[in-house]
Amino acid sequence: MFLEIKGLTKNFGGLIAINNFDLGVNQLEIIGLIGPNGAGKTTLFNLITGVYRSNGGTVIFGGKDITNISPHTVASLGIGRTFQLNPLFNEFTVLENVSASFHLHPKSHLWDIFFNTPTYRKNEAYINAQSLEVLRIVGLNKVKDELARNLPYGYQKMLGIARALATQPKLLLLDEPLGGMNPSEIELCLNRLRKLRQDGMTILIVEHNMQILDLCDRIAVISFGQKICEGSPKEVRENEEVISAYFGGENVA
Amino acid sequence: MGVGAYAGALACKLLDWSPWLAIPFGGLVSMALGIVIGFPFARLRALYYAMGSLFFGIAVVNVISSFSFTGGVMGITGIPPLFTDMQTYYYFFLGLTVFCLLIIYRVEHSRIGTNLRSIAQSHLVASSVGINESFYKIFAVGFGCLFVGIAGAAYANYNQVIMPQSFGLMSTLWIAMYVLVGGVNNFAGPIIGTFILLTITEFFRGSEMVMKYTPYISAGILLIAAYFMKGGLISLPRLVIALFSKFRIGKDG
Numbered sequence: 463m464f465l466e467i468k469g470l471t472k473n474f475g476g477l478i479a480i481n482n483f484d485l486g487v488n489q490l491e492i493i494g495l496i497g498p499n500g501a502g503k504t505t506l507f508n509l510i511t512g513v514y515r516s517n518g519g520t521v522i523f524g525g526k527d528i529t530n531i532s533p534h535t536v537a538s539l540g541i542g543r544t545f546q547l548n549p550l551f552n553e554f555t556v557l558e559n560v561s562a563s564f565h566l567h568p569k570s571h572l573w574d575i576f577f578n579t580p581t582y583r584k585n586e587a588y589i590n591a592q593s594l595e596v597l598r599i600v601g602l603n604k605v606k607d608e609l610a611r612n613l614p615y616g617y618q619k620m621l622g623i624a625r626a627l628a629t630q631p632k633l634l635l636l637d638e639p640l641g642g643m644n645p646s647e648i649e650l651c652l653n654r655l656r657k658l659r660q661d662g663m664t665i666l667i668v669e670h671n672m673q674i675l676d677l678c679d680r681i682a683v684i685s686f687g688q689k690i691c692e693g694s695p696k697e698v699r700e701n702e703e704v705i706s707a708y709f710g711g712e713n714v715a
Numbered sequence: 716m717g718v719g720a721y722a723g724a725l726a727c728k729l730l731d732w733s734p735w736l737a738i739p740f741g742g743l744v745s746m747a748l749g750i751v752i753g754f755p756f757a758r759l760r761a762l763y764y765a766m767g768s769l770f771f772g773i774a775v776v777n778v779i780s781s782f783s784f785t786g787g788v789m790g791i792t793g794i795p796p797l798f799t800d801m802q803t804y805y806y807f808f809l810g811l812t813v814f815c816l817l818i819i820y821r822v823e824h825s826r827i828g829t830n831l832r833s834i835a836q837s838h839l840v841a842s843s844v845g846i847n848e849s850f851y852k853i854f855a856v857g858f859g860c861l862f863v864g865i866a867g868a869a870y871a872n873y874n875q876v877i878m879p880q881s882f883g884l885m886s887t888l889w890i891a892m893y894v895l896v897g898g899v900n901n902f903a904g905p906i907i908g909t910f911i912l913l914t915i916t917e918f919f920r921g922s923e924m925v926m927k928y929t930p931y932i933s934a935g936i937l938l939i940a941a942y943f944m945k946g947g948l949i950s951l952p953r954l955v956i957a958l959f960s961k962f963r964i965g966k967d968g
Contacts, residue, residue, distance in 0.1 A: 511843065537845035549837040553900075562833045563844035565826070572854075575825045586826070629844050 463522075464489045464664055465510075465633055470519035472502075472509055472687075479505045481687040483519070487633070492655075492665045494678035494695075498707055502687040503668040504546055507635050511543050512536045523633070538566050542631030544622040546638050546668075552611035556602055559610050559621055560593040563628035593628065600624045600654055616647035620654070633664045640671040652677060675699070683707065718745045718860075720867035720877050721779060724791045734797045738868040745864020746857045753853035760838070772887045780879040790878030797872055804873055811869060815862050816906070822858065823902055831855055832900075892933060896940045898947025907948055912936070 465487040472480040480502045487493050495503050508514040510521055512533045520529045528536055551559045568589075574582040597603040600620045605613060610621060619639060626634055639655070640648050648671070655677060659665065667674055675681060675695040683691040683698060685707040691698055698704055722744035724737070732740065752771060759767050780788045798804050822828060830851050834841040842848050871877045889912075897908020915936075916929055944950055 513839070513842075532847075533842035534845045534847045537843055543843050545839065545843075549840050551833050551836045551840065553836055554833070558829070562829050565830060566845040570826060572827070575827050576822065578821065578825070582826075625840070625844060 463487070464491075464524065465666070466520075466522040467506075467510070468520050468522070470506070470509060470521065471517045472505055472514060473517055479687050480509065480516075483684070483687070483689055485682055485689065485692075487664060487666060489664055490659070490662060491679045492659055492667065492677055494674055494681040495666060495668045495684060496670070496672075496674075496681060496698075497684035499670075501684045503684055504637055505687075506684070507543060507637055507668065510536070510635065511541060537629050537631075540630070540632035541635060542626035542629045542633070543635040544619075544626050544637055544639060546641065548619055548622045550610040550618060550621060550625070553609065555607050555609055556597065556613065556621055557593055557606040560596055560624050560628045561589050563625040564589040564593060565629075567630045596624050596627050599627070599657075601650070616643050616650070619643060619647075620651065623654075627658075631663075633666065634658070636665060636667045636669075638669055638671075639667065640669060640674060648673060718748050718775060718864060718867065720871035720882065721791070722864070722868065724794045724868070724871040724877055725784070734795060734872050738865060738872060741868025741871070742861045742865035745867065746861040749860030750853055750857040753856040754849075756856065757849040757852040769884075769887060772882075773884055776879045776883050779882075788879060790876060790881075791871075792876045794871055794875045794877070796875055808869065808873070811865070815865065819862065820902055827851075827854070892937050894947075896936055896947055898944075898949030901947070901949045904947045904949040911948065 463486045465485075467483060467485040470480055470483040471478070483502075483506065485493070485495075495506070497503055505514065509516050510528075512528070512531050512535070515530045520527060522528070523539060523541065526539065528539060528541075551562060554562060568585045570582045570585045573579075574585075594603060594606070597606055600623055602617060602620055602624060605617060610618065613621065619642070623634075623636065623639065626636075636655075639651055643651060652673065655665065655667075659677075667678065675698070678695055680692065681695055681698040682689055683701070683704050690703045690707060691701045693701070718741075720741060722737075722741040724741075756764060756767055756771075786792075798807065830841070830846050831854075833844075833846060834848055834851055838848050867882070893909040893912055894905045895908070896912060897906065898904025912933065915932070919929065940947055944954060
């Protein structure tokens with residue numbers, strides 16, 4: 463198992479945000495994580511990436527225990543992520559956003575940077591080329607010199623993904639990639655995600671938008687911090703518990 | 716600054732070091748202290764960080780005043796000077812300043828600078844792409860303190876007398892003011908701010924009347940800079956251009 467979450471628990475004071483959560487992700491899978499507002503989906507991401515410390519349970523990634531380690535170490539192990547509200551480096555250009563995110567690969571030593579050694583210059587040239595390549599993949603190469611804050615919303619979302627890709631992750635965590643996008647942007651984004659999967663990326667997606675269901679191999683439904691159902695998109699659609707979590711109680715005809 | 720000045724002065728007085736050695740030594744001691752206090756301070760952000768560092772400065776002054784080997788509140792006198800005539804000192808300081816600025820410029824425009832600026836824009840995103848937030852914060856403090864310490868030690872050597880009060884709250888505020896008036900997010904900003912404000916103070920040094928009101932005049936400049944030019948004096952040309960183009964558009968429409 464590529465990513466294995468076992469018995470993960472997190473409380474904020476008295477509120478149990480995540481309760482004894484289990485999830486397994488295989489390599490090359492796309493897993494969807496859906497659930498009502500406040501169910502704990504984003505909290506789960508923050509636990510995996512070390513932004514929050516958990517109160518119990520383990521997260522194992524690629525055979526390594528990554529429970530409660532710091533965010534930059536998680537990134538260096540190969541987990542890239544985007545954020546729900548999609549913060550960017552607003553004062554950087556699109557290209558700078560991506561090249562700043564290439565901090566890890568290849569990593570220059572402080573010494574090399576300080577003395578501007580050939581190694582450092584070679585690394586920076588390589589990073590520049592790679593950044594342009596990433597922008598081409600997500601379709602942002604035409605706006606590479608715009609400031610990030612001046613981009614239209616859909617482009618900003620794609621830039622968030624581009625930045626996560628720049629860390630050269632093995633696992634990508636996307637927090638509501640379709641949130642706030644218009645239908646044509648959604649179509650575009652879904653195509654890009656399909657292409658990423660073809661290129662061998664494992665993806666875990668949190669999403670409200672049900673259009674994401676068709677993209678996923680498996681869906682886990684989370685409600686009040688607990689997994690209430692897991693299965694193929696078809697199974698999940700027909701699950702009683704899921705319907706009641708989303709629409710509130712049984713339908714009385 | 717005080718720490719560097721005292722370290723340099725004491726190295727000369729107690730250990731009989733040559734001033735050429737004592738000045739870099741002052742920088743190194745200051746850097747070491749910066750790194751040590753950087754560890755707890757790296758956990759603070761924004762306003763809390765500013766408060767912490769400001770009050771640490773006040774604490775240092777009091778600690779220095781209370782020891783006898785530092786000469787208490789009376790300070791240290793008779794620090795052996797490097798040169799005897801003022802002109803050589805002028806060129807020495809000019810050379811030292813240019814040298815330090817070159818190093819700072821290089822670092823700011825390298826990947827280290829990019830990483831620091833990305834942390835400033837969003838620490839959450841920066842750590843998600845693998846930038847070690849704490850490390851770079853401590854680095855920034857240590858790096859800054861190195862040059863401040865060198866400046867302090869050189870000042871002690873030039874003045875031949877140092878007192879704890881010279882490094883109190885007022886000098887810290889003055890330095891902060893140079894930076895704010897000149898422009899924060901810009902390499903040239905602080906240099907221009909320092910140049911203009913110091914010129915103003917020196918210009919009126921002869922006149923008793925104006926000297927009395929210097930703090931008020933400076934405070935006025937600071938307030939104007941803070942309210943009307945968020946980017947400091949350095950952003951003035953851009954502001955003027957923006958104003959003009961707005962005016963033109965208004966006329967056309």
